[in-house]
Amino acid sequence: MILSRRPDIERFLKTPDPAIRVAVIYGRDVGVVRERAQALAAAVTDRPDDPFDCALLTEADIDGEVGKLEGELQAISMMGGRRLVRLRLGEKAAVDRAASEALAAHAAGDFNPDAFFLIEGGALGRDSQVRKVGEKIQGVVVIPCYEDEPGDLARLTREALAADKVGIETDALDLFVSRLPRERGVARSEIERLALFLGPGSGRVARAADLEDFLGVEPEASLLDAAQDAFGGRLGAAHAGLRRAAQEGEGGPAAVRAMGMHLAKLRRTLTLHQAGAGLQEAAKASGVFWKAEREFLRQARSWSLKDLDGVQADILAADLACKQSGSPDRLISERLALMIAGRARRLGL
Structure with missing residues (x-):
């Protein structure tokens, strides 16, 4: 069985x-x-x-x-x-x-x-x-x-912090999970370190701003920031972010996944906006990090659901290609960023 x-x-x-x-x-x-x-x-x-x-x-x-x-x-x-x-x-x-x-x-x-x-x-x-x-x-x-997905790591983080009677806001959780290594043992060590930083039993709830010193990594090096640069039409910045992430140990599959996560936030935001929510309100409901909100809203005004459907197919294809044995996953992720940035530029971004 x-x-x-x-x-x-x-x-x-x-x-x-x-x-x-x-x-x-x-x-x-x-x-x-x-x-x-x-x-x-x-x-x-x-x-x-x-x-x-x-x-x-x-x-x-x-x-x-x-x-x-x-x-x-x-x-x-x-x-x-x-x-x-x-x-x-x-x-x-x-x-x-x-x-x-x-x-x-x-x-x-x-x-x-x-x-x-x-x-x-x-x-x-x-x-x-x-x-x-x-x-x-x-x-x-x-x-x-299998390797933990972001949702698994988010659940693991919330449960472990709750056991120590501390918490974390959604924006902060997104930021923290985006920097966690995929190896479960190392991830648990980082979560325990966060609990100690917050103070076990203190009831403290971490905000995104609280984590900047704790993470010790410049936000520009994040794969999520590289994905945002790609959807914003900034190919040079996106590729630089991918290279920095590779130096930190994040491979092509993680980069493709980050671009998929950014697309999902754009899709949710546009869907909520079509249903009557204000664009800023929809972005907050989609879990957009507060420091990235201005750039995200700029992108949301240019991308449409139809445009995102086209990109979704390319992301799925890249994800499958990365999982094949011996595939040049870093090159695949960089090509995907090039394609997304090119579409963004054609949209006026």
Whole structure:
């Protein structure tokens, strides 16, 4: 069984199906994989860190010694609770094959039926035996972990800050999320740092202006600013912003996503305006950052919904192209910025 929708995954991590004996959690983002594995480990056993209840194995532990993995799956908890066996896979095909064989045998009940087998992997390809076997047989759940989207990071930020009894305004949240790295573990560290900056338990609500010193990054270096420059017809500034973002570790897919987010704000603003809202009021409702409002309104007066429909198709095509293996994603994002800026100039911007 494959779980890919966030609500289904969260429901399973909170209350695992008793019929499931094996879980495979994998993905490029190690932080998300580790976080979900920890949540599942805590749900299946009362003492996930107790060496009498839990065995933690790495690829090196079973490379050439498969019997060690089978022995751990056959063992019974000394303390009487449910036994947990965790295996962290690497990249060796032999270990992947051995793990898949142990997975199938344990799901069939050949080892301790009360033990739970948790496999954590990186970006397992379609040729991974663990994936192939796990996705087909009963008693196994496979959870792929994808890169966090801005909406996921926004939700994560709000929930974490609320737990520390502090908050953040919408404009500030947009700004903060736009600067967060996509790796979950690093993003969580940044969110915790923000909570400390605001003062846990203080009830303080961060505004966009409060974050300027905290972020420590010039707004012009933001991918969102590069997207705004492209839609404003300023190609040179857009490309400069993209280059700075690349130096900060943001690749082409993130740049394309930023341009899609800017288009979405323009579309929402124009739709609300057509429904009778004032243009400035519509921009605020669309989450436009207050410092960018003047430039955004200038663009909203020139772009039409029909014009945006044409750009939307190009953004979707660029997004798909960036996700292909070996694609020149930085060049794709720069070409997209060139195309958008050219259309903006033709609109008089």
